Amino acid sequence: MNQRDPLKRVLYIDLSRKSFWIDDRVDLFERWLGGIGVAVQLFKEEAPKNIEPLSPENPVIFSIGPLTSLYPLASKTVALFKSPLTGNLGESHAGGRSAIAIRLAGYGAIIIKGASQLPLYLVIKEGEVEFRDGSALWGISNANTVGRILREAAIGRGIRTIMRIGKAGEKLVSYAAVITETYRHFGRLGLGAVLGSKKVKGIIIYGKHSIPIQDKKKYREIYDRLYRLAVGSDAMKRYHDLGTAINILPLNYIGALPTRNLNSSRFEGAEEICGENIAEKKLARRVACAHCPIACIHIASIREPYPDEPYFYKTTFISYDHELLYSLGSMLGVKKIDDVLRLIDTVEAMGLDAISTGVCLAWATEAYKRGIITINETLVELDWGNIDNYIQVIKYIVEQPNDFYGMLARGTREASKHYGGQEFALNFGGNEMPGYHTGYGAIIGYSIGSRHSHLDCAGYRVDQTIKEPPSPEEFVELLIKEEEWRQILNSLTICLFARSIYNVENIIEALKPLGYNYTEEELKKTGEEIYFEKQKLKLKLGFKPEELKIPSRVFETPTPHGLLKREYIEEALQHYIKLIEYKTLQ
């Protein structure tokens, strides 16, 4: 790498001592590129033994990569922490301006450790960290309001990131999110709760550095090529036009859209809540993450009248995508656009992860209908599509007025362990299911993926391209290969929507003018190594692959590949365990 590149600088922030320092970690960035590759190593250093997720010892690591801010679409920040939801490794990615701001403030990674006694927010600039009193912000009921206040409080309009937690983070809900730039999130696995436990309400990062380039001529050439590829690509069209919401109808058509807690894989309201219909009726604007021409963020507007005065309206802008329309739409039997959007708005205001929240509501609804839990627990009646009550329940999850909500705030795994209904508690390794019931690939992927997310190894995509599944062993190996390669994308913090643009050749070319000479083999090898380093860390933090449980609902509701067989998935998991044990012992 270019020795003048500030990427190698790591900012350490100790909340307990209110101190900070900067280290030159060229060793890590040379060896592990950046992003997830470097974050795993930093985490290992910071947490040499196992730790509690909500303790001051849990470090939060943000990292970005060498391509960030230099090429389009390398716009993600990786966050690594121990997850209060799964009880092991927590990894979440977000875009917005976060990655660019970290890079141009002159850092490759930021580590936040310790905990503050009093609420605070951090203002991070080049070579400077302010610890500002956040008492007045703590407890504000709407996370959007917090964003507005922070916007006024700091410099750097247009070139800064404002991360914040909502009330869910303060109240330590295991799936609380961190919101950045209003519409982007470190959504999954509970980073919001970890920051809440440290009393960090917000983080503002500002920077305007230049990044020195070794080969300026070549850099511009490759930039232009990647730019043209990006704006001419299919991904561009697909994600800009309708966004991921484009998936609702096709998934419904093939019978892969989880509906009413996966009692069905087809939703009769799909035509109403699909991307096409929302775009036509409600789309207000499309916006982009910094340095991304695709602009996939779709924002709808809804207008609600105030009951007390005629012609007086409140207009709310709400961003939506496939996962939200699934988890707060089909999964809950919500059939009207405005209703789904209102649920999304509530989840945003509270600062929760939308997928986990939706799946928790779905589990609770089914448990309630089956009489496993009663109104004594839920305090309101639960029924598919009853959104007024769902809004109330979301607020209860945050406030936790009784033991039941205290449990539900810890996710479907914990709640069902306590109350029953594990067979229809749709989580994998403790993380709630994403919106694809496409076949074996999806289920194996959720189970063995490091984040228990569809994005780890994209099994749901494989399902949609193959006719017949290969043997369970082959399937696992194929998915691990994909996850290994994605470690490179996630170390360079390239948006996964751009994975077809950033193929191996283009990545090698893009790295050259920055002073990296990789061969295809070396790059793939590095991906493999990062994957196993991460798996090792996951095991160290308490992950027990032999305890992975697949909820039986998965086998009762058909997929496009028919009803799934438990034996097939058990075999796949056995094979995964064997591979992991073999590799991590090496």
Added chain:
Amino acid sequence: MYVSSHEVKRLAILDAERCVGCQLCMFACSRRFGDGGLAKSAILVRSVGGIERGLTVIVCRACLDPPCARVCPTDALKLRKHGGVFLDQTKCIGCRNCVEACDIGAVFWDYETNKPIICVHCGYCSQFCHYKVLGVEKTI
């Protein structure tokens, strides 16, 4: 390749409503000098108090009687023929008067050289604006 300023061209904001806030224009402007980042950008795209309220593009509008030039104590800002100014780096003493004088906030500051960043209306940024917010117009 970036072409040096041409007297007959002027950067124009064709329709700010179409802006998606990707900031590719800002990165392009800074890239004119070969490095990455945003230190040299003469254009800023930011939200109007939160992305939900829309975006605004701030860039030199090539005033015919530019206030920035009027307040420069060393005459480092020279008038361009059809509006806007050139910066003579050698004369500039880094006093920031021009920054204060520009009502639309389109004179930015280069913290690395301690000099203002002045748009030269080259139009390079517009080549990376996929949404046709930016364009180049002829000035006659």
